[in-house]
Amino acid sequence: MNEYSRTKTDRLSSSDAAEFVWDTMDCTQVHAYVGPVLESWLQQAKPGRVLDLGCGNGALTARLAKFATQMVGTDHSDTGVQIARQHFPSIQFFRSDVGEVLPVSHHGAYDMVLATEVIEHLFKPRAVFERAREALRPGGALIITTPFHGYWKNLALAVSGKFDEHWHPMRDYGHIKFFSRRTLGLLLEEQGFLAARWARVGRVPLFARSMMVMASLQK
Numbered sequence: 001m002n003e004y005s006r007t008k009t010d011r012l013s014s015s016d017a018a019e020f021v022w023d024t025m026d027c028t029q030v031h032a033y034v035g036p037v038l039e040s041w042l043q044q045a046k047p048g049r050v051l052d053l054g055c056g057n058g059a060l061t062a063r064l065a066k067f068a069t070q071m072v073g074t075d076h077s078d079t080g081v082q083i084a085r086q087h088f089p090s091i092q093f094f095r096s097d098v099g100e101v102l103p104v105s106h107h108g109a110y111d112m113v114l115a116t117e118v119i120e121h122l123f124k125p126r127a128v129f130e131r132a133r134e135a136l137r138p139g140g141a142l143i144i145t146t147p148f149h150g151y152w153k154n155l156a157l158a159v160s161g162k163f164d165e166h167w168h169p170m171r172d173y174g175h176i177k178f179f180s181r182r183t184l185g186l187l188l189e190e191q192g193f194l195a196a197r198w199a200r201v202g203r204v205p206l207f208a209r210s211m212m213v214m215a216s217l218q219k
Contacts, residue, residue, distance in 0.1 A: 004029045007057075013170040020056075020121075020173040022080040025087045027059040030117050033202035034145045034210055035063060038114070041143065041197070041214055042067035047112040051135050053128065054118035058084025058093055065091060068112070074102075099127045102134045110135045116145045117210070120175045129191035136217050142193055148200055148211040149178045156207060181211060192219040 005026040009015045027035065038060075042050070048069040052061040055073030057080045065071040075081055076097040084093040096102060098118065113132040119125045132142045157163050168174025179187075181198065188195050193215035202209025 004032050009171065009173055015172045017172065019077045019079065022057045022077055022083055025057055025059060025083050027063065028056075030210070031060050031063070034116060034212065035060060037199050037201055037212055038064060038116070038143065038145075039067060041212075042112075045112065045141065045214075047141070049110045050112045050114060051106065051110045053113050053115045053131055053135070054098060055084060055093065056080045058088045058091065060116060061091060061093075062088040064114075072106075072110075098122065098131055099124060102131055107134050108137055110140060111137060112141045112143065114143050116143075117147070119144060120146045120177045120179070121173060122177060125177050125187065126191060129187070129193065133192070133217065138217070140217050141196075141214055142217065143212065143214045144184070145201075145210050145212045146179050146184065147175065148208040149180050150206070153207045179211075184211070184213065188213065188215050192217065194218050 005024045006028065008021040008023040010028070015021045042064055050068040050071050052071060052073040055061045055075045056077065058073050061071050061073040061084065071091055073084055073091060073093045074096045076095065078095060081093050081095045084091070113135050115128050119128050122128065128144065136142070157166050185195060195213050195215045197214045199212045200208035200210070201212060
């Protein structure tokens with residue numbers, strides 16, 4: 001297997017399925033550029049219990065496990081959770097939908113929540129923050145990564161004719177929300193989180209593939 005690969009849903013224009021379909025145990029291409037920064041941030045934060053919200057096939061969860069006392073992963077995709085349980089049996093994985101309340105046993109049980117390339121797939125992105133507030137202990141931290149959008153990057157996409165490819169219009173479970181640092185920052189503030197650090201990853205910062213933020217729960 002390759003170190004980085006694409007899921008069935010990523011490879012096909014339309015999976016015509018009831019979920020985001022996983023058929024690989026590998027990390028994805030996105031993990032190549034968000035992974036090193038996540039490792040660095042977790043190594044510095046030294047969190048206790050961490051919830052990977054939208055863990056997919058669990059490959060990134062497993063990669064980050066050594067930087068936390070305990071890693072737990074959850075995802076709405078049956079295929080993703082099945083692969084995660086099969087290949088990473090030492091880590092707890094459970095199925096849940098980000099749009100629904102977490103099981104009570106997970107409320108207030110975590111020092112950190114990760115949401116890696118999740119929020120851009122949601123019709124209601126505030127659900128990420130609702131789940132994080134449920135899961136986090138007082139003062140806990142939330143890390144979000146999502147594709148970066150800014151004036152110069154959007155202009156470059158338009159000039160190069162890449163908008164159709166970038167927007168995923170033909171792909172089931174593709175990207176439907178597009179954030180700049182300003183709009184993601186406004187959402188964090190609205191939802192009671194204080195941003196502590198930001199990063200842009202993949203390519204040069206002006207045309208970064210993704211941006212990352214670590215924020216603390218304030219209320």
